[in-house]
Amino acid sequence: MTETTTPTREVGVTELALRDAHQSLMATRMALEDMVDACADIDAAGYWSVECWGGATYDACIRFLNEDPWERLRTFRELMPNSRLQMLLRGQNLLGYRHYEDDVVNRFVEKSAENGMDVYRVFDALNDVRNVKQAIAAVRRVDKHAQGTICYTESPLHTVEGYVQMARDLMELGCDSLCLKDMAALLKPQPAYDIVKAIKDDLGSDVRIHVHCHSTTGVTLVSLMKAIEAGADVVDTAISSLSLGPGHNPTESLVEMLRGTPYTTNLDDDRLVSIKDHFAKVRPKYTQFMSAITGVETEIFKSQIPGGMISNMESQLRQQGAGDRLREVLLEVPRVRQVAGYPPLVTPSSQIVGTQAVFNVLMGPYKVQTAEFADLMLGYYGSTLGERDPDIVAAAQAQAGKEPIDVRPADLIPPEWDKLVSEATALEGCDGTDEDVLTYAMFPGVAPGFFVERPQGPKNVGKDPAEVAADELSKSSSGGGPVKGPIRYSVSMDGKAHSVTVERA
Amino acid sequence: MTETTTPTREVGVTELALRDAHQSLMATRMALEDMVDACADIDAAGYWSVECWGGATYDACIRFLNEDPWERLRTFRELMPNSRLQMLLRGQNLLGYRHYEDDVVNRFVEKSAENGMDVYRVFDALNDVRNVKQAIAAVRRVDKHAQGTICYTESPLHTVEGYVQMARDLMELGCDSLCLKDMAALLKPQPAYDIVKAIKDDLGSDVRIHVHCHSTTGVTLVSLMKAIEAGADVVDTAISSLSLGPGHNPTESLVEMLRGTPYTTNLDDDRLVSIKDHFAKVRPKYTQFMSAITGVETEIFKSQIPGGMISNMESQLRQQGAGDRLREVLLEVPRVRQVAGYPPLVTPSSQIVGTQAVFNVLMGPYKVQTAEFADLMLGYYGSTLGERDPDIVAAAQAQAGKEPIDVRPADLIPPEWDKLVSEATALEGCDGTDEDVLTYAMFPGVAPGFFVERPQGPKNVGKDPAEVAADELSKSSSGGGPVKGPIRYSVSMDGKAHSVTVERA
Secondary structure (H helix, E strand, O other): OOOOOOOOEEOEEEEOHHHHHHHHHHOOOOOHHHOHHHHHHHHHOOOOEEEEEOHHHHHHHHHOOOOOHHHHHHHHHHHOOOOOEEEEEOHHHOOOOOOOOHHHHHHHHHHHHHOOOOEEEEOOOOOOOHHHHHHHHHHHHOOOEEEEEEEOOOOOOOOHHHHHHHHHHHHHOOOOEEEEEEOOOOOOHHHHHHHHHHHHHHHOOOOOEEEEEOOOOOOHHHHHHHHHHOOOOEEEEEOHHHOOOOOOOEHHHHHHHOOOOOEEOOOOHHHHHHHHHHHHHHHHHHHHHOOOOOOOOOOHHHHOOOHHHHHHHHHHHHHOOOHHHHHHHHHHHHHHHHHOOOOOOOOOHHHHHHHHHHHHHHHOOOOOOOHHHHHHHHOOOOOOOOOOOHHHHHHHHHHHOOOOOOOOHHHHOOOOHHHHHHHHHOOOOOOOOHHHHHHHHHOOOOHHHHHHHHHHOOOOOOOOHHHHHHHHHHHHHHHHOOOOOOEEEEEEEOOEEEEEEEOOO | OOOOOOOOEEOEEEEOHHHHHHHHHHOOOOOHHHOHHHHHHHHHOOOOEEEEEOHHHHHHHHHOOOOOHHHHHHHHHHHOOOOOEEEEEOHHHOOOOOOOOHHHHHHHHHHHHHOOOOEEEEOOOOOOOHHHHHHHHHHHHOOOEEEEEEEOOOOOOOOHHHHHHHHHHHHHOOOOEEEEEEOOOOOOHHHHHHHHHHHHHHHOOOOOEEEEEOOOOOOHHHHHHHHHHOOOOEEEEEOHHHOOOOOOOEHHHHHHHOOOOOEEOOOOHHHHHHHHHHHHHHHHHHHHHOOOOOOOOOOHHHHOOOHHHHHHHHHHHHHOOOHHHHHHHHHHHHHHHHHOOOOOOOOOHHHHHHHHHHHHHHHOOOOOOOHHHHHHHOOOOOOOOOOOOHHHHHHHHHHHOOOOOOOOHHHHOOOOHHHHHHHHHOOOOOOOOHHHHHHHHHOOOOHHHHHHHHHHOOOOOOOOHHHHHHHHHHHHHHHHOOOOOOEEEEEEEOOEEEEEEEEEO
16 A cells, blocks of 8 residues: 555654553553663654653552652663653642642652653643642743643533633643643543644644543544544554553554554654563563453443542442442442532542542442542532532531632642651651652652662562462462362472372361 | 534444454354354344354354354344344355355355345455456345455555455446455555545445454554545444454444544444443353454554464464574565565465465475465466566476466366265265255365264353363463472471472372
8 A cells, every 4th residue: 555645744652651551551560670671762762752750650669669769760861861751740739649838849840850850741630720830830940841731521511612721721821732631541532633623723733732541442542543633743652562451552553543644653663663572571570460451441431430440449349348339339420520510530539539439329428428528529629610519518518627618729738848858857768858858748658668668679579470370370279279179299208209198278 | 521513424333243253362262152142132232234154153163163054144043133144255265265166156155145144245365356256146146235345455556546446346246335354454544544435436425335454453443433434334343342452443442432423333332231241251261262462463564464374374383393483484475475466365365375485484485385375376266466476477387287377267167066965965964955065065174074073062162261270270280380390399397308309190
């Protein structure tokens, strides 16, 4: 087939292998050690940027891998000198789960820029632009790329016009680009086209738009195609050997999809093969952490619930001896979302809404609100697009003993940097750097243990596939498997043969 | 998100679960028994047609499952009274591997129509229209739906104009519709659009076009989207629990992909969920037959070699102690294809070209030609788009002791029905029906054994997942796994050290 069109526009690609891909597929467990050998190829492949840092990778580094996340960042910087390094930042939450005072936000941005970060994708789980304002201003001050994020969700209130308004609000903050972020693979081709087109039409074609989609529902490579047709400048994909399922569309499929069209990625095919081969070898080491979802799941279009959230709720229900009530919870989630004013479902709002839905099913609607859900209803996470149910707000107020607020939540937080410094530096193993203080600030429960363990060096939790097989075998042989009965062996001891029968005592 | 457009055109869907899906994913091993409970839902879901019969399913029925393929067809007919049943027919090869005389072709079409077939997708591996002419005429005579097929391939000679010419040739035979068949997932979005568009523009928008794609490369759902935009009437998909990898795009993803666009499938969502749930339960029974490919594979764009063919060649090479020479063979395949005049690679041309490439690497280029490759070079499979290399044709002639031909191969076959009848009816267990004669005609090596075994009834080769796990365990424990045994231990018992060797008795 001769190509029918000469490409007229280059589409940039953000490679997700080093952050969101292994976060989505293998519980963020990949060790830096398993990434370094791919970095030269990634650096030379021609990506627009390399996503490699975020809340979950930071958390996993100190919680499971005994890796200093800052050291990981510096390593990436050194190994990929020609690449834009990109991170995902939860606005005023930074990489943690609460709002921080502005000075902490500023320091985090300064330190990460110093250590090598280039592109900051800043989002707020409620799409409350006030919660990303400080982080975006901080990124601009250190002269790095500030990307404002629109979390894509669907509700009776969410419209193309609403997303355009949010795009306008973000651009007024001085963003260098926008991201349309589809964390649950709900963005279908037509809305993808409509939203990107409307933003370009309204704000001008020179407004850079990046599109991030997961692949869970199987439709989003088509959505990327339509977004590109509508003018999207950069799209996010993951190398094929770390793609699909609850992860992302394969980078190589994107490249091939565009052949013959007016668009091209200009990525280096040979480099992509090397990157693919590298992660194809690494992936089996993390089988134990792999997501159970491998094919596609389209029922989430109805519940709007991301895959990871469903498995969380299942485990909560099982702990309460109510493993059979998942269907009720799935029906309850959209109702809770409506009561809460239709927040997008993304960390942390997905966990807050999901847990409240479990509570409602187990104990009756809003008989008990979780502390986090009460805070959400009272405005302590920010504002939502829809009005919150006044009765439930009143109940939250009574239960939490707090007033509803409508200011930016961080405005209520007193200066806290000095306090964080003194608390952190008092910890055994803390090296007194701002980086360590930030680790403590964002993960106060995990940091103390990490500081103590750190000198022992990184711990790779991946396993050689042969080792995994041997583990499986020993697990089965110890009676955990279907074989209940005795096993007969021929045992030779000091040269003499014995017939030995073994069974579980 | 409110839908932005009112659908203006219904796109038909052919469900592949009962034929190509399990053929591509689990070596065609699914028993009828594991399909029947899904038939009511499939019948009511609103599909344009249900593909359920073809060469590999027929072969697997008599070779592995001790099922009469005609009984399977009658069962489908009974269980899906409202559906168009569809089959894949290899033109003059019927469901076998050689060319048959026209009378045999006629009888096969008559008998399958009598037993319930509605839609015949007729293809020739070389895209030689002369090889599908008789089958299409036969289908028209019994008043069933005749679909002419264009096998999609790429070469310096294949152009949009060439495909349009082939479409014209097929429509002149009186086809009710056309199929653009992409057996190797090579059809990218832009060519999909260009070919469908050009055919519609040239032959008229009322010419029905069906598009069949595999999903191996990860790009073809986008290709279906573009084909639909260009006017495709029906597309082929498989229910999600039997989709992806070397199989097909998920039916539910297609449905969701079209929401908000000017197109709709009008399929019944609840029925799709039931069908999905059914096959999600069945699939694990066939784990032992599952394809090793699970993600996407885009390197085949270079070699143009379908996934199934690569595993065939690997096993041929291993048998010759040359398992390390696959890369050479992959480079040789495109050269062999060029020498042979650029045939599409699909049964049987894929096997013929692949095996010759293996021979060339092991023994030197064309030192030995397989009998089938010599026949291909001499025109005994039909004509190809490109000229065949005259030197290799001469070598084929010398080796095979046959003249090259340029007539339709079947024209050289004398009447053979009476001979087939007398041979078949002489076999133990043959019931003397035309159906049995056709089974013998197409599978003369397998039919005799099948006729003898048939009274014992169908054999389900699927296994309960628990059974599979137990098998695995016993295999591992008996030393089939990574532990080859015997294992030597130093055992200290009551304070005294012993040398102990253990192996399974």
